[in-house]
Amino acid sequence: MDGVIVIAVDGPVASGKGTLARHLAARTGLRHLDSGMIYRAVATLVLEDGADAGNAQACVRAAERLATADLERPGLRDQEIGSMASRIAAHREVRAALVEFQRCFGTTPPGAVIDGRDIGTVVFPDADVKFFVTAEARVRAERRHRELVARGETIDFSNVLEEIRERDRRDSERAWAPLRQADDAVAIDTTALDAAAAAQMALDIVCQRLGALSVLS
Numbered sequence: 106m107d108g109v110i111v112i113a114v115d116g117p118v119a120s121g122k123g124t125l126a127r128h129l130a131a132r133t134g135l136r137h138l139d140s141g142m143i144y145r146a147v148a149t150l151v152l153e154d155g156a157d158a159g160n161a162q163a164c165v166r167a168a169e170r171l172a173t174a175d176l177e178r179p180g181l182r183d184q185e186i187g188s189m190a191s192r193i194a195a196h197r198e199v200r201a202a203l204v205e206f207q208r209c210f211g212t213t214p215p216g217a218v219i220d221g222r223d224i225g226t227v228v229f230p231d232a233d234v235k236f237f238v239t240a241e242a243r244v245r246a247e248r249r250h251r252e253l254v255a256r257g258e259t260i261d262f263s264n265v266l267e268e269i270r271e272r273d274r275r276d277s278e279r280a281w282a283p284l285r286q287a288d289d290a291v292a293i294d295t296t297a298l299d300a301a302a303a304a305q306m307a308l309d310i311v312c313q314r315l316g317a318l319s320v321l322s
């Protein structure tokens with residue numbers, strides 16, 4: 106891509122892709138976008154309209170009026186908002202309405218590290234570097250459960266695991282832009298890797314590929 110650098114970081118829920126993407130952004134000076142927050146923000150707009158995730162037209166209307174400030178709304182990380190976001194994300198028209206928002210963010214100099222489900226496959230198929238971050242479902246559920254408890258939510262581990270499996274299934278089996286590893290993505294399995302080790306591994310790969318670029322400090 107001309108003059109900008111885009112790094113795509115895809116993977117399932119709680120795989121560690123967000124932490125890794127934030128770390129890469131901090132170390133490269135690129136901007137960071139957590140694209141899941143876009144779908145979560147649309148979910149809150151749909152709720153505000155009193156509509157349901159199954160109502161494709163209402164979801165598209167909400168997606169079309171999404172503003173950057175909506176990504177700062179309170180409660181976006183709540184479990185039920187994530188679940189609703191995943192149902193909303195299955196509508197092809199919603200995804201189409203949100204692609205431009207993400208491309209605009211990514212192509213604003215100096216570029217961006219964007220994490221999500223379809224960044225390397227659909228939103229930025231020509232991204233400079235692509236990662237696919239995975240971990241076993243049980244380990245991801247443990248991480249998510251710890252995170253929710255730390256935020257004061259009361260929830261059983263078994264519910265979190267079930268929710269993660271359900272979201273994995275919905276995200277991977279949907280017809281439009283399903284979660285999958287791009288052919289040219291580097292896979293990082295964080296099951297037995299802590300966040301710092303995964304981030305260092307990714308940074309080493311970015312430096313190998315883009316090392317000469319001045320954006321890397």
Ligand code: C5P
Nearest residue numbers: 118140141142144190191194221222223
């Ligand atoms: O990443 P996060 O869990 O916050 O994303 C919430 C939901 O938004 C995901 O389960 C997924 O269905 C959807 N999503 C997506 N494409 C992206 C990012 C998120 O479909 N690029």
